[in-house]
Amino acid sequence: MERLPYIDEHARSVDANRDRAWKALLKVVCKDSNDPLKPPSGFVVDSVEEPSRLALKGRHWFSRYALVFELDEQGPSRTLVRAQSWGEFPGLHGKIYRALVISSGGHKIVVRDMLRRIAAAA
Template structure:
């Protein structure tokens, strides 16, 4: 799959996971993941970085909804959700796509971002270069898979 720019942002990376659950179960799991329980730290980080948006509003997978650090700028139920945001050191997008397959659902998370100026370059080194971003996204995908499998009929 070719990585295409989102809002003229450069491609950073893509991570995928296959779950045996059907697309509707995975979509619900993605919604629960985004509405997740780890929000106190996320809100604090969003405020520290002066992220826009910095608060939650609406329903997580509805276009126009916001999460700390992200706005839902595109949503196609069961297929795609695009989250975008910005803060002191970066402008970014995280795009989730779901593709139904005979053996389940392939979930993809693509990241696009720019890191302007010397502070942005340092931030990229700390977040992307350290492997921290990769670890967080992979954990998020594993959590989505676990939720979908747990909630999917056998």
């Protein structure tokens, strides 16, 4: 993955082993829960290390970005799911876009909701 500026990281402990948490991650994040190579719109797969890491990246006129999920075992039936966000927002339009998406708190709400849905699916 090309190194982009760090934005933030959110994490949630899930009551499931890492394999179940991985399946829940794919169910929530990917278009096809059986195929991590079918990411959501706006993203392409950067790398997959089943069942511990899914790295997505994307770009559009106002930014280049990455969303990386890492799953860490916390015990036999507990997994920490972390979502790291990275992004670059060049130029005036990028600054405005960053303010609307990141600084507004909208990004934080979306990522935390995604982690909540992963925990529920596990």
